[in-house]
Amino acid sequence: MGVLDLIEPRSPWRFTVAVAGPGAATLIALGIGSERSTAAALIYLLAVVATATVGGLGPGIIASALSFLGLNYFFTPPHHTLSVGKSDDLIALVVFVSVGMIVSTLVALGLGQRARAERREVEARSLYAISSRLLGTDDLGAALAELASSMVRLFGLARCEVRIAGEDGVVETRAFAGEPAAPEATSVGVPLATAERDLGALVLWPGHGPFGEAERRVAAIFARQTASALERGLLEREAREARVSVEADRVRRALLSAVSHDFRTPLASIKAALTTLTTGTGRHLTDVDRKELVGTALEETERLERLVTNLLDLTRIRSGALAPERVAMPVEDVIEDSLAGLRTPLGEHRVSVFIRPDLPNVSVDPVQVGQVLQNVLQNAAKFSPPRSEIRIAASRWQGAVEVRIADKGPGIPAPDREAVFEEFYRSGDGRVAGTGLGLAVAKAIVLAHGGQIWVEDTPGGGTTVVVRLPAEAMVR
Amino acid sequence: MTAVFVVDDEPQIVRALRVGLTASGYDVRSAGNGETALDMLAADPADVVLLDLGLPGIDGVEVVRRLRSWTQVPVIVLSVRDRQADKVAALDAGADDYLTKPFGMDELLARIRVAMRRAAPAGSVSGPVVRAGDIEVDVAKKLVKKGDRPVHLTPTEYALLEALVTNPGKLLTHRWLMERAAGGSSGGASQYVRVYVAQLRRKLEDDAARPRWILTEPGLGYRFAEE
Numbered sequence: 001m002g003v004l005d006l007i008e009p010r011s012p013w014r015f016t017v018a019v020a021g022p023g024a025a026t027l028i029a030l031g032i033g034s035e036r037s038t039a040a041a042l043i044y045l046l047a048v049v050a051t052a053t054v055g056g057l058g059p060g061i062i063a064s065a066l067s068f069l070g071l072n073y074f075f076t077p078p079h080h081t082l083s084v085g086k087s088d089d090l091i092a093l094v095v096f097v098s099v100g101m102i103v104s105t106l107v108a109l110g111l112g113q114r115a116r117a118e119r120r121e122v123e124a125r126s127l128y129a130i131s132s133r134l135l136g137t138d139d140l141g142a143a144l145a146e147l148a149s150s151m152v153r154l155f156g157l158a159r160c161e162v163r164i165a166g167e168d169g170v171v172e173t174r175a176f177a178g179e180p181a182a183p184e185a186t187s188v189g190v191p192l193a194t195a196e197r198d199l200g201a202l203v204l205w206p207g208h209g210p211f212g213e214a215e216r217r218v219a220a221i222f223a224r225q226t227a228s229a230l231e232r233g234l235l236e237r238e239a240r241e242a243r244v245s246v247e248a249d250r251v252r253r254a255l256l257s258a259v260s261h262d263f264r265t266p267l268a269s270i271k272a273a274l275t276t277l278t279t280g281t282g283r284h285l286t287d288v289d290r291k292e293l294v295g296t297a298l299e300e301t302e303r304l305e306r307l308v309t310n311l312l313d314l315t316r317i318r319s320g321a322l323a324p325e326r327v328a329m330p331v332e333d334v335i336e337d338s339l340a341g342l343r344t345p346l347g348e349h350r351v352s353v354f355i356r357p358d359l360p361n362v363s364v365d366p367v368q369v370g371q372v373l374q375n376v377l378q379n380a381a382k383f384s385p386p387r388s389e390i391r392i393a394a395s396r397w398q399g400a401v402e403v404r405i406a407d408k409g410p411g412i413p414a415p416d417r418e419a420v421f422e423e424f425y426r427s428g429d430g431r432v433a434g435t436g437l438g439l440a441v442a443k444a445i446v447l448a449h450g451g452q453i454w455v456e457d458t459p460g461g462g463t464t465v466v467v468r469l470p471a472e473a474m475v476r
Numbered sequence: 477m478t479a480v481f482v483v484d485d486e487p488q489i490v491r492a493l494r495v496g497l498t499a500s501g502y503d504v505r506s507a508g509n510g511e512t513a514l515d516m517l518a519a520d521p522a523d524v525v526l527l528d529l530g531l532p533g534i535d536g537v538e539v540v541r542r543l544r545s546w547t548q549v550p551v552i553v554l555s556v557r558d559r560q561a562d563k564v565a566a567l568d569a570g571a572d573d574y575l576t577k578p579f580g581m582d583e584l585l586a587r588i589r590v591a592m593r594r595a596a597p598a599g600s601v602s603g604p605v606v607r608a609g610d611i612e613v614d615v616a617k618k619l620v621k622k623g624d625r626p627v628h629l630t631p632t633e634y635a636l637l638e639a640l641v642t643n644p645g646k647l648l649t650h651r652w653l654m655e656r657a658a659g660g661s662s663g664g665a666s667q668y669v670r671v672y673v674a675q676l677r678r679k680l681e682d683d684a685a686r687p688r689w690i691l692t693e694p695g696l697g698y699r700f701a702e703e
Contacts (some may be wrong), residue, residue: 261557264556267485267578269491276492276581279581281581284500293496300488
């Protein structure tokens with residue numbers, strides 16, 4: 001960019017200004033009086049500055065020249081001639097023209113710089129907007145359409161097309177702005193490429209705005225920015241998809257192996273028992289043997305049933321198909337009912353219950369929450385040493401009641417305390433039998449009640465499961 | 477009486493096995509974990525071991541490995557794990573056979589009989605001439621006949637066939653066959669064995685595509701069918 005840029009025509013009427021300014025100055029100065037040459041000179045100067053401000057350098061210089069002539073003709077003696085009588089007047093005229101020229105140049109330069117700064121700012125804004133759109137969006141199509149219309153706006157294009165190579169390498173127009181170009185119209189291609197890959201191209205058809213070397217350079221910067229934003233977006237998406245599929249794969253595999261283990265183990269006992277009863281071996285069985293085999297098959301069938309029921313419950317509760325039927329009742333009743341209804345007793349564990357007086361009623365589905373407490377209790381019994389104490393305590397916490405079930409088992413390391421509530425999670429070496437669903441079901445039920453469940457340390461060693469249930473007042 | 481030792485942490489399956497095996501004339505003992513099993517077997521050996529893989533404490537594969545340091549007692553793995561890799565790991569550690577849970581009692585009994593036969597002193601079961609359908613293998617003279625026709629085999633093919641027919645019903649892994657037939661094992665054992673088995677089938681089976689005698693255990697090895 002140089003001074004030449006400044007005298008490029010920008011609008012036709014600025015040359016009218018170049019004539020009108022000095023003309024108006026002449027009329028005003030004549031009105032004041034042709035003998036007041038100093039005042040006239042200042043009025044002309046004002047006209048020159050005004051013209052340069054509005055029209056730029058070219059009109060400013062023209063205005064200076066016209067003002068010089070006007071000043072000379074009307075206000076320097078001998079009047080109405082272009083000759084100058086006194087040398088003082090000649091000096092004044094020369095100084096006037098010089099000042100006019102310098103002022104015009106300065107004003108025009110300042111204006112040009114400001115215009116360029118503004119244009120750069122617009123370009124920078126557009127660039128920023130486009131790259132952040134491209135980076136942040138899942139709707140690539142919309143972002144590219146925005147890019148195309150920004151290009152059209154910024155460069156006054158007739159049309160802009162964004163062509164991008166797909167995964168199969170075929171390049172297609174993914175977005176465009178402006179009217180379809182005539183077939184014979186010339187277009188400019190700007191590659192969309194980064195150091196690593198070719199992504200496609202921007203195809204531009206110049207319209208009413210100029211599209212020279214400068215614009216092409218700016219467009220190239222746009223294309224580079226777009227390409228790297230596109231690439232980052234692509235890479236990010238690829239990484240995200242890879243992450244998601246790895247995680248889904250892990251879950252699927254864990255689920256599959258858990259299901260296969262949990263279903264096959266009871267099935268193995270059932271099949272072994274039944275095939276013993278029905279095949280040749282069966283002839284040598286005593287009645288006691290037969291009873292034992294049938295008993296084993298039944299027991300294992302019940303285990304399978306529990307597994308299936310738990311899985312179904314989990315699915316139903318999570319999907320909201322098994323909504324809690326709330327009843328307001330004292331928490332000790334819920335605890336007592338769940339202890340009484342335990343399907344398998346807690347072995348030789350001592351269970352002690354501590355309930356604070358004046359607890360509000362809880363608003364819960366007694367069957368579901370009973371199931372929660374049973375699952376937690378059975379877990380506690382399974383993982384703590386025989387004959388050790390399991391302690392149940394209920395206390396108030398703001399608008400809720402907290403039931404703490406504490407065992408003296410090995411405890412759960414802090415990093416696993418969330419995971420124990422996932423389905424098919426098994427502690428440590430995973431050797432303790434169980435469906436791996438008890439705590440997952442418990443959590444689903446508690447959440448459906450608007451409560452919370454989590455794991456803490458038992459003071460002095462062991463695991464404490466805390467179940468926070470909404471109190472009656474809180475639900476109403 | 478033949479002594480069977482069951483290692484499994486699931487009391488229900490142990491109970492079912494105990495009843496079924498006792499009724500079939502076996503003497504049954506059991507342990508719920510690997511360490512106890514190893515101690516009990518060291519003190520009083522058994523004739524065959526039925527071993528679960530997912531045990532509390534040391535894993536079933538490790539139990540086989542430790543057993544093999546002092547005894548060649550036949551070990552049949554009973555496990556819910558049905559992945560190839562699990563089977564190969566157990567067999568490579570020295571297990572003799574692998575039965576995926578759930579299984580039928582008659583199948584288990586058949587596998588126990590095969591394992592017992594293999595454990596018996598060589599020759600006492602099969603004698604110098606082994607017959608399978610119209611195939612006849614004279615182990616003493618190293619002669620093979622199909623019907624009345626003598627069959628010519630290369631030394632590797634013969635070694636492979638002898639290994640197969642002298643272990644009827646037993647699962648023979650690629651690696652084991654490779655060691656017997658070619659006197660060494662390599663990374664490509666399964667490919668190598670597969671080629672020779674294909675040749676044997678062409679020479680001996682009525683329909684090589686649907687073998688009657690040399691049966692494939694996918695991913696593991698081969699089994700020579702019992703009559």
